[in-house]
Amino acid sequence: MNLTTVLAFVLAAVGAIASPVVDKRQSCAEAAQFGVLEIVPSDLQPGTGFTVHIDYACAVELGVVPTYIDTYIEVPEGNNGHEPPILLDRRTFVLSPPPLTQALTFTASFPYYPVLFEGAQYTIGVHTIYPINGTDGNPILIEGIVYGDINVTTS
Numbered sequence: 001m002n003l004t005t006v007l008a009f010v011l012a013a014v015g016a017i018a019s020p021v022v023d024k025r026q027s028c029a030e031a032a033q034f035g036v037l038e039i040v041p042s043d044l045q046p047g048t049g050f051t052v053h054i055d056y057a058c059a060v061e062l063g064v065v066p067t068y069i070d071t072y073i074e075v076p077e078g079n080n081g082h083e084p085p086i087l088l089d090r091r092t093f094v095l096s097p098p099p100l101t102q103a104l105t106f107t108a109s110f111p112y113y114p115v116l117f118e119g120a121q122y123t124i125g126v127h128t129i130y131p132i133n134g135t136d137g138n139p140i141l142i143e144g145i146v147y148g149d150i151n152v153t154t155s
C-alpha cells in the first residue's frame with residue numbers, strides 16, 4: 001500500500017466507525033478515563049529496565065485526548081515526606097488516528113535514586129495533561145493521573 005491508499009483506508013475506517021461510537025463509549029469503564037496502564041516487569045530495583053504501556057483508546061472515547069504525558073515514580077499513599085516524585089519520562093503526545101493504536105509505550109531504567117525506602121508503596125504515576133473547553137471557548141489544560149503498582153527493592 002502506498003501512502004495515499006493508507007490514508008484512504010484510514011479515512012474509510014473513520015467514516016465506517018462514526019456511528020457506533022456511542023456503543024463503544026458504553027463499553028469503556030470510567031476507570032479507563034486516564035488510560036489503562038501496564039508495567040512489565042513490576043518488581044524493580046535500581047538499574048532494572050522495564051516497559052510502561054498506556055492504552056488511551058477508552059480515554060479518547062471518554063473525551064480525554066492527551067496533550068502532554070509526564071510519568072513519575074511516586075509514593076502517593078503514606079508518603080514519609082522524603083519521597084518526592086521522580087520524573088521518569090516527559091513528552092508531548094501526538095494521537096494516531098484509528099485504526100492505529102492510541103497508546104504510548106516506552107522503556108525506562110529504574111534510576112539510582114540515593115534514598116529509596118524499603119517497604120514504601122512506590123508506584124508509577126502517569127500524569128495525562130489534556131484540554132477541556134472553558135466557558136469562553138478557550139481550552140484549559142487539566143491533569144488526570146493513573147497509578148500502577150510496583151515493588152521496589154534496593155538489592
Ligand SMILES: *[C@@H]1O[C@H](CO)[C@@H](O)[C@H](O)[C@H]1NC(C)=O
Nearest residue numbers: 063064065131132133134137
Ligand atoms: C471544545 O469545543 C469544540 C467546539 O465546540 C469541540 O469541537 C471540541 O470537541 C471541544 N473539546 C473538548 C475537549 O470538549
Ligand SMILES: *[C@@H]1O[C@H](CO)[C@@H](O)[C@H](O)[C@H]1NC(C)=O
Nearest residue numbers: 041042043148149150151152
Ligand atoms: C509485589 O510483591 C508481592 C509479594 O511478593 C506480590 O504479591 C505482588 O504481586 C507484587 N506486586 C507487583 C505489582 O509486582
